[in-house]
Amino acid sequence: MDLDGTAATPMRTPTPLRSGHAAQPTADAPGAANAASAASAASAASAASAALPARGRRLRVSARSAPYVLLLPFITLFLVFGLFPLLFSLVLAFQSWEPTSGLGAMHYVGLANFAFALTDEWFWKSMFNTLWLAVAGGVPQHLVAIPLACFIHAGFQRARNLVLGAYFVPYITSTVAVAIVFTLLYSTDYGLVNAVIGAMAKWPVVGALLPQQAIDWLNDPDTLKPAIAVLVFWRFVGFNIVLYLAGLQAIPKDLYEAATIDGAGPLQQFLHITLPGLRPMILFGVTLSVVGGLQLFEEPFILTPDGRGGSDQAGMTAAVYLYRMAFDFNDFGAASAMSWLLFVAVGAITWAIHRWIGRGLR
Numbered sequence: 392m393d394l395d396g397t398a399a400t401p402m403r404t405p406t407p408l409r410s411g412h413a414a415q416p417t418a419d420a421p422g423a424a425n426a427a428s429a430a431s432a433a434s435a436a437s438a439a440s441a442a443l444p445a446r447g448r449r450l451r452v453s454a455r456s457a458p459y460v461l462l463l464p465f466i467t468l469f470l471v472f473g474l475f476p477l478l479f480s481l482v483l484a485f486q487s488w489e490p491t492s493g494l495g496a497m498h499y500v501g502l503a504n505f506a507f508a509l510t511d512e513w514f515w516k517s518m519f520n521t522l523w524l525a526v527a528g529g530v531p532q533h534l535v536a537i538p539l540a541c542f543i544h545a546g547f548q549r550a551r552n553l554v555l556g557a558y559f560v561p562y563i564t565s566t567v568a569v570a571i572v573f574t575l576l577y578s579t580d581y582g583l584v585n586a587v588i589g590a591m592a593k594w595p596v597v598g599a600l601l602p603q604q605a606i607d608w609l610n611d612p613d614t615l616k617p618a619i620a621v622l623v624f625w626r627f628v629g630f631n632i633v634l635y636l637a638g639l640q641a642i643p644k645d646l647y648e649a650a651t652i653d654g655a656g657p658l659q660q661f662l663h664i665t666l667p668g669l670r671p672m673i674l675f676g677v678t679l680s681v682v683g684g685l686q687l688f689e690e691p692f693i694l695t696p697d698g699r700g701g702s703d704q705a706g707m708t709a710a711v712y713l714y715r716m717a718f719d720f721n722d723f724g725a726a727s728a729m730s731w732l733l734f735v736a737v738g739a740i741t742w743a744i745h746r747w748i749g750r751g752l753r
Contacts, residue, residue: 483727490723504728514729516704517712518736523616524691524708525684528623533676535624536631541665543632544639555636558629566626570693573622577608577694584608609696612705619691619706623684631676638672639665674748678741685737686710709733 452460484504488497508514539558547554561569576583585605592601608618642664650660666673688710692698699715700707707715709729717726 480727480730483724484731485724487724490721500724504724505732507725508729508732511725513704513707513712514709517700517707517709518733520616520700520704520706521685521687521708521710524620524623524687525681527617527620528627528687529677529680529684531624532628532631532680533673536628536676537635537666537669537673539628540632540635540639541661544636551636555629555633558632560629561626562630564626566689567693569622569626570690573618574609574694577618579605579607579610582608609694610702612701612703615695615701615705619687619694622690622694623687626690627680627683631680634672634676635669638669642668670748674745677744677748681740681744682737685733685740688714 483497485499485501486497487500487503488494543551543554575581579585585608588601588606592598592603606614608614646664646668647660650664655663687708691700691706691708692711692714695701695706699719700711710733713726713729713733716729717723
């Protein structure tokens with residue numbers, strides 16, 4: 392207490408400095424606080440990033456395994472939808488199975504399904520129809536596509552892509568849409584084909600060679616196969632034109648120039664330069680036509696009125712009969728055996744074509 396009665400203010404004793412440390416001025420205290428807070432924030436951020444899952448590190452693969460990782464989706468789809476059905480059909484070829492009874496209803500029958508297929512009259516008729524359509528619809532494709540590709544290659548320079556696109560449109564068009572259009576064209580009463588034939592039948596000379604009545608294209612066994620063959624030809628001839636045009640562009644122009652100097656005409660150049668130069672592409676195109684023709688399904692299935700081969704089974708190909716055997720007659724074992732017989736036939740015919748056309752390529 393002071394003498395005047397007021398309380399005395401206590402004196403603050405200065406804190407002694409520890410050894411090795413110097414006194415910091417009070418003006419640096421805010422800067423030190425900011426530095427400390429920044430350091431603590433950085434440490435917290437690093438700790439948080441360390442706690443998060445290392446997504447980037449998980450997606451990293453080595454250069455050696457990267458191709459296999461990229462191929463994994465395709466391999467998975469191939470195993471599930473390609474290899475497994477193939478092997479399962481091979482197993483079914485030796486089994487008798489009622490699908491509605493489950494997998495446990497399968498029992499081994501040996502070669503009975505193959506014996507049934509080889510003695511089945513409808514199977515051989517379907518194979519005959521398939522071969523007929525493959526030849527009638529496939530051979531004209533190449534006989535027309537090769538000269539037409541040569542004409543486009545020589546006569547069209549600027550509008551070549553436009554002309555090719557016009558020929559290629561039928562190939563990329565939906566098969567169902569094409570078959571429906573041809574069904575309308577082949578209509579007995581209102582079809583454009585019969586209308587044109589009826590108009591030409593009135594001509595003096597040509598009329599004697601044409602029928603005077605409308606043709607029932609899709610219900611007459613004699614006209615059903617030609618109608619399907621025309622559809623197949625129209626749909627795939629543009630694809631072969633593109634193939635042969637690509638082959639023509641690969642033939643050196645020097646050969647034609649040298650042949651012209653030697654006095655060779657267009658026909659000689661075509662026979663001795665163009666055709667030998669197109670032989671690899673001819674082999675490729677014919678192989679595709681054979682494989683596709685022997686597996687013909689969509690065109691006859693949609694074009695025939697009943698979807699089962701038409702009148703007298705004239706349009707029933709091997710693929711259509713396999714479908715009927717499995718889903719109409721509920722005999723998956725026999726259908727699998729027939730599919731493997733068809734596979735052997737396709738392989739044998741393809742091997743014979745390679746031996747015939749590919750002799751000069753070795």
